[in-house]
Amino acid sequence: MELIEGLMTRRSIRHFTPDAVPEEFVETVLRAAMQAPSAANAQPWHYVVINDRLMLEKVTEFHPAAESLHEAPMAILICGDSQLEKRPDRWMQDCSAATQNMLLAAHGLGLGAVWLGIHPDPIRIDNMRLLLGLPSHVHPLSLVAIGYPGRVLGRVDRFRPERIHHNRW
Template identity: 60%
Template sequence: MDIIEAIHTRRSIRKFTDQPVDEAQVTQLLQAAMSAPSAGNAQPWQFVVIEDRQTLSKIPEFHPYAAMCRQAPLAILVCGDTSLEKYPGYWVQDCSAAVQNILLAVHGLGLGAVWTGIYPDLPRVEGMRNLLGLPEQIQPLALIPIGHPDQPSGKVDRFRPERIHHDRW
């Protein structure tokens, strides 16, 4: 799939079939994530692959927009590791780039996913921290439920030329 086509046709998928995701595909997604740019090439990310059905089912108890975890075959939690930062505070941008790479790779593999925000919502951060036993230096940024799509998707024109400014505001 052409990268421009992938960018324009990727959609947030919240409904999945019960078909499992192949372990080799999960590895490809994580490889894509780790190919993201990062400040000073610090790569301050850590990933938690969640496949346990009980664990996935507990996430909507503290994350109101993660109901799809109850049916998703897996989710990847993208975390910033503050002990790996060269430039403090940039872990959010670095990990966001990794999330976008995962979302594009998911689409390229014919899978579906949705970005569910964790940070900076403290109840969600603490919920993930407690559920998964995250160390103090690990900051959960985003949870990405992944599976085989069970909903239609397609290209939507989101281009807004009135939001473009050249040289000055």
Template identity: 30%
Template sequence: MELIEAIKTRRSVRSYKDEPLPEQTVRELLEAATWAPSSMNNQPWAFVVVQDRNYMKDLSDRAKKFLLERMDLFGGRYRRYAGTLSDPAFNIFYNAPVLVLIYGNKEVYSYAGDCSMAALNLMLAAWGRGIGSCWIGFATGIGNTHEVKAELNVPEGYELVAPVVLGYPAGPAGKGVRGEAKIINWLK
């Protein structure tokens, strides 16, 4: 698949086959993530890979509870998801076989942007291999708690930037529509 085609056709996948990804494939995707640009080549990212479905289900349940308990702290952004988050059957990770948590070293001022670019590399590399992905914003809060960081052996000074699930899509990707680039100014 050509790069521009991958950029234009990659979509968030929210339905996955019950089929594991080979460890070597996941390692190759992580390597692709590390080729992302980073400010001053600091490469502030660190990865946690979770393939334990029981742990992912438990983390999903805790994330939903975390968000529901803090609904008002987020300025109402999550209120429209209250019903979904209250549903015991809803798994925020969409039952994907792999969860990659991209943590950034907060000592590097550009860690959030750098880790976001690593996540995009990961998702585009996955799509190029027929593997779906989805950035799971619902996992960020719980993934930054001391409890979860301790469970995952995340070093002090790291913050979760990009929780991304990976797996083989259960169906075709949706169609996306983009408008023209909004150019505020073009100085010549």
């Protein structure tokens, strides 16, 4: 898929087929995430691949927007490690860039994905930390549900010229 076409056609997919995602696709998505820019090239991220059905269902108990996990065959939690940072408090930006790379890579592979926010909600953070046994210096930012799309969504034009300013407001 051509890059600009991929950017313009990526959509949040919330319904999935039950088909498993091949391991080579999972690795490609993770490799794309790790290619993201990061402050001082610190790469302060960790990823938790979740494909255990019971664990995915458990997330839906404390995350009200995670209904897609009832159908998704897997999800990946993106976490920032404050011990790996070279610039304080940049892990959120770094992990956000990694999350976007992950979404685009999934789309490029013909997969669907949706970004489920974890940070800054303390209930979601605490429950993810407890569910996955995260150390205190590892901070969950986002969870990406991934699978083969159960529905094909059309292209949406989100360009808003009135939101563009040049040199001054």
